[in-house]
Amino acid sequence: MDRILMLIQAAVTFGTVILYGSLGEILTEKSGHLNLGVPGIMYIGGISGLAGAYFYESAGEPIAFVSMLISLLAALAGSALAGLLYSFLTVTLRANQNVTGLTLTIFGAGVANFYGASLMKLAGGVGQISVSVTSSAYRATIPFLRNIPVLSTLLFRYGWLVYVAVVIAFVMHHFIYKTRTGLNLRAVGENPATADAVGIRVTRYKYLATCIGSAVCGLGGLFYVMDYTKGTWANDGTIERLGWLAVALVIFSIWRPRNAIWGAYLFGFLYWMYMYISGLSRGSQELFKMLPYVVTLMVLIFVSLRKKRETQAPSSLGLSYFREDR
Amino acid sequence: MTTPAVQLENISKRFGSVIANAHVTMDIRHGEILSLLGENGSGKTTLMNMLSGVYHPDEGTILINGEKASINAPKDAYQYGIGMVHQHFKLVDLFTAYENIVLGLPVKKGERKEQNEEKIRQICENYGFEIDLEKKVYDMTVSEKQTLEIMKVLYRGADILILDEPTAVLTPQETDRLFEVLRNMRADGKAIVIITHKLHEVLEISDRVAILRKGEFVGCIPTAEATPQILTERMVGKKVELQIERPLPQSPELRLRVRHLNVISEYGLPVLHDVSFDVYSGEILGIAGISGCGQKELLESIAGLQKTETGSEVTFFPAGNGTDTPLIGLSPRQIKKLGISLSFVPEDRLGMGLVGSMGMVDNMMLKNYDECSSFFTNRRTPRELAEKVMIDLDIVTPGVFTPVRRLSGGNVQKVLVGREIASAPSVLMTAYAVRGLDINTSYTIYHLLNEQKMKGVAVIYVGEDLDVLLALSDRILVLCEGQVNAVLDGRTATKEQVGLYMTHLERKDGNSHGA
Numbered sequence: 001m002d003r004i005l006m007l008i009q010a011a012v013t014f015g016t017v018i019l020y021g022s023l024g025e026i027l028t029e030k031s032g033h034l035n036l037g038v039p040g041i042m043y044i045g046g047i048s049g050l051a052g053a054y055f056y057e058s059a060g061e062p063i064a065f066v067s068m069l070i071s072l073l074a075a076l077a078g079s080a081l082a083g084l085l086y087s088f089l090t091v092t093l094r095a096n097q098n099v100t101g102l103t104l105t106i107f108g109a110g111v112a113n114f115y116g117a118s119l120m121k122l123a124g125g126v127g128q129i130s131v132s133v134t135s136s137a138y139r140a141t142i143p144f145l146r147n148i149p150v151l152s153t154l155l156f157r158y159g160w161l162v163y164v165a166v167v168i169a170f171v172m173h174h175f176i177y178k179t180r181t182g183l184n185l186r187a188v189g190e191n192p193a194t195a196d197a198v199g200i201r202v203t204r205y206k207y208l209a210t211c212i213g214s215a216v217c218g219l220g221g222l223f224y225v226m227d228y229t230k231g232t233w234a235n236d237g238t239i240e241r242l243g244w245l246a247v248a249l250v251i252f253s254i255w256r257p258r259n260a261i262w263g264a265y266l267f268g269f270l271y272w273m274y275m276y277i278s279g280l281s282r283g284s285q286e287l288f289k290m291l292p293y294v295v296t297l298m299v300l301i302f303v304s305l306r307k308k309r310e311t312q313a314p315s316s317l318g319l320s321y322f323r324e325d326r
Numbered sequence: 327m328t329t330p331a332v333q334l335e336n337i338s339k340r341f342g343s344v345i346a347n348a349h350v351t352m353d354i355r356h357g358e359i360l361s362l363l364g365e366n367g368s369g370k371t372t373l374m375n376m377l378s379g380v381y382h383p384d385e386g387t388i389l390i391n392g393e394k395a396s397i398n399a400p401k402d403a404y405q406y407g408i409g410m411v412h413q414h415f416k417l418v419d420l421f422t423a424y425e426n427i428v429l430g431l432p433v434k435k436g437e438r439k440e441q442n443e444e445k446i447r448q449i450c451e452n453y454g455f456e457i458d459l460e461k462k463v464y465d466m467t468v469s470e471k472q473t474l475e476i477m478k479v480l481y482r483g484a485d486i487l488i489l490d491e492p493t494a495v496l497t498p499q500e501t502d503r504l505f506e507v508l509r510n511m512r513a514d515g516k517a518i519v520i521i522t523h524k525l526h527e528v529l530e531i532s533d534r535v536a537i538l539r540k541g542e543f544v545g546c547i548p549t550a551e552a553t554p555q556i557l558t559e560r561m562v563g564k565k566v567e568l569q570i571e572r573p574l575p576q577s578p579e580l581r582l583r584v585r586h587l588n589v590i591s592e593y594g595l596p597v598l599h600d601v602s603f604d605v606y607s608g609e610i611l612g613i614a615g616i617s618g619c620g621q622k623e624l625l626e627s628i629a630g631l632q633k634t635e636t637g638s639e640v641t642f643f644p645a646g647n648g649t650d651t652p653l654i655g656l657s658p659r660q661i662k663k664l665g666i667s668l669s670f671v672p673e674d675r676l677g678m679g680l681v682g683s684m685g686m687v688d689n690m691m692l693k694n695y696d697e698c699s700s701f702f703t704n705r706r707t708p709r710e711l712a713e714k715v716m717i718d719l720d721i722v723t724p725g726v727f728t729p730v731r732r733l734s735g736g737n738v739q740k741v742l743v744g745r746e747i748a749s750a751p752s753v754l755m756t757a758y759a760v761r762g763l764d765i766n767t768s769y770t771i772y773h774l775l776n777e778q779k780m781k782g783v784a785v786i787y788v789g790e791d792l793d794v795l796l797a798l799s800d801r802i803l804v805l806c807e808g809q810v811n812a813v814l815d816g817r818t819a820t821k822e823q824v825g826l827y828m829t830h831l832e833r834k835d836g837n838s839h840g841a
Binding site: 180183184186187190191193194195196197198199200307309310315323 | 380399400401404412416417418419420421425428429430431433462464478592593
């Protein structure tokens with residue numbers, strides 16, 4: 001029983017990192033832009049938050065709430081800026097989206113690891129950096145609910161960003177599918193020429209969807225640094241791996257934010273399952289870690305076989321738009 | 327006299343060195359249907375796009391209801407009450423009719439869906455359309471999509487309507503219904519501009535005809551005083567022979583036999599069902615049918631591009647004493663080598679058969695580069711061929727190496743058809759060869775097809791314009807829901823007859839007897 005509870009907890013924490021990445025990417029893709037820079041943006045979000053918290057904490061006498069706020073804003077701003085860079089290249093300059101996205105991933109990882117290493121040096125060496133005050137603010141739980149047996153382990157033992165991710169997913173789902181602005185956004189992603197002809201400002205929608213989407217992705221990086229690794233930094237490339245899982249989750253959830261919630265937890269469950277199955281060799285552990293990707297492949301095959309128009313990617317995903325000119 | 331709805335004064339528009347419109351001055355009046363006529367590339371669509379906010383004029387002024395207007399975006403056009411229904415529909419396939427109608431409109435406080443739907447119903451009642459608001463666009467027929475487009479424009483309060491080739495893809499019955507709606511709108515005082523290449527429609531529906539030639543306004547004549555001959559001459563600027571010849575087939579021989587052809591689409595639905603017919607040399611077999619009812623699959627099955635079900639038979643009988651050859655199972659290249667050629671002009675005119683970014687020479691080469699024995703490419707032969715096609719078909723291009731994408735639609739099609747004819751086929755299949763072409767160029771293509779027929783080629787012509795099909799074909803095969811509904815004699819069939827066979831399946835397949 002305890003084992004299962006622990007597995008669920010690990011799955012939810014893990015899932016939250018990729019849930020943020022997916023939610024951001026879903027919003028961006030709904031505007032017709034395939035941003036493969038998700039891992040890079042998560043990196044940038046993570047390092048921005050960490051740097052903000054570190055400099056505030058090392059100035060002395062840190063107040064947990066202020067520190068949390070600073071790192072949150074830093075992460076949002078850093079990742080939104082990365083999104084802005086991507087939008088400028090792909091929307092305004094109409095650069096190839098795949099190439100730009102991949103470049104952004106490499107760029108983001110480079111920037112983050114460079115500053116990560118610099119921060120560690122400032123902090124006094126490898127493994128020395130720790131923003132414990134900030135991290136504990138992110139991981140604080142509600143006192144009353146903490147002690148209910150089983151239920152509390154299942155539902156109330158997480159940092160607040162875990163709940164925010166779920167709220168964002170529901171809000172985003174409602175926005176995309178139930179509001180007129182969401183309808184306009186989907187029109188931009190499906191058929192920008194049509195959207196343009198009815199007076200929707202296509203460029204503005206694309207920029208906003210990409211930048212806000214990137215900010216949400218960045219929260220995934222922040223959550224990873226502050227909650228998942230408890231306020232430390234390691235140049236081990238984990239964020240990148242999770243970033244790609246987030247991109248896979250977008251497809252798994254067939255571009256619906258609500259599906260991404262359980263999809264993320266399922267991915268987390270599958271990913272950590274090997275830890276809770278005794279007697280696995282190193283080799284079979286790696287096979288287990290592969291499961292989320294296998295499931296995504298299966299969903300892709302299933303969705304393609306069903307050929308339902310509603311479950312496909314936005315029609316103009318990956319294509320640049322410019323008003324017809326001779 | 328009341329103020330015209332729109333007055334264009336001295337409007338000019340250039341694209342680089344190309345002059346699309348030069349000093350156009352004309353007016354559009356309320357309660358009137360105006361036809362805008364002109365050859366391909368004469369600037370009709372450009373002129374109307376300046377009213378709908380897609381382009382901005384370089385020179386000149388636009389007055390709407392007597393007041394100077396500045397239209398910089400489609401949104402501005404709506405504000406002035408101008409709505410344009412484009413040739414290529416601007417609809418989101420995945421959305422319902424209702425979603426498409428309200429798309430992009432600012433949300434009013436306390437707006438309710440029921441009120442909007444009521445407003446839509448009201449418009450439907452006023453003008454006599456029918457619309458299913460919950461239907462997704464991808465499930466709609468072309469005619470339903472067009473109705474939706476018109477509704478979109480009316481819902482936005484347009485009282486100046488511009489329709490760009492609205493009848494190009496409609497059946498005669500659907501066209502009649504559209505015209506009924508347009509007449510209702512005219513009676514309601516709306517100003518309507520209709521761009522069309524079909525002269526009989528111009529004469530049928532409009533009150534006045536405005537003619538453009540090479541970007542310049544030639545004049546406006548009341549429809550009552552117009553005849554096809556007058557209109558064409560003013561449009562082209564010289565005398566034109568408007569007669570499609572139809573010589574009798576010379577000693578026809580069986581060239582192609584199709585039996586029990588069945589094709590199932592990738593979605594698992596039958597596209598062609600038990601199709602059987604014969605094709606003879608020296609004749610033009612016209613194929614009629616509403617769009618997407620199996621024409622493409624039929625031609626592609628013969629050309630070897632389409633997977634057919636077992637039991638389907640397509641047999642080729644070569645001229646002279648050659649042996650009969652079953653085509654099913656052969657590769658497209660082997661079929662082509664037998665002398666069976668296909669030129670298909672899709673909606674976007676590029677994309678099938680031509681590579682837009684390559685010049686005429688390279689496009690000519692695509693068909694026969696494999697016949698060259700050297701490792702290196704040989705451009706001399708295709709270049710000579712390209713030059714010959716250019717001169718023969720009067721193709722307007724800066725040079726044979728200019729990417730074909732930069733040519734106007736008519737010229738692109740001439741390259742496509744010209745290349746197929748140059749390969750001296752014994753069966754020439756062509757689909758939508760005159761799609762979107764003006765009358766003068768269309769006649770050039772009809773003439774080319776007739777020339778091939780006289781040479782003893784078996785021509786299969788899939789067309790959209792029934793008048794042309796009736797004037798050109800020796801026999802007409804009417805497809806309906808993927809089945810051969812009728813084979814009519816082109817010399818005696820009437821348009822109504824063909825239209826009826828296109829929409830109402832007469833023959834049932836063997837299994838449903840007595841059902």
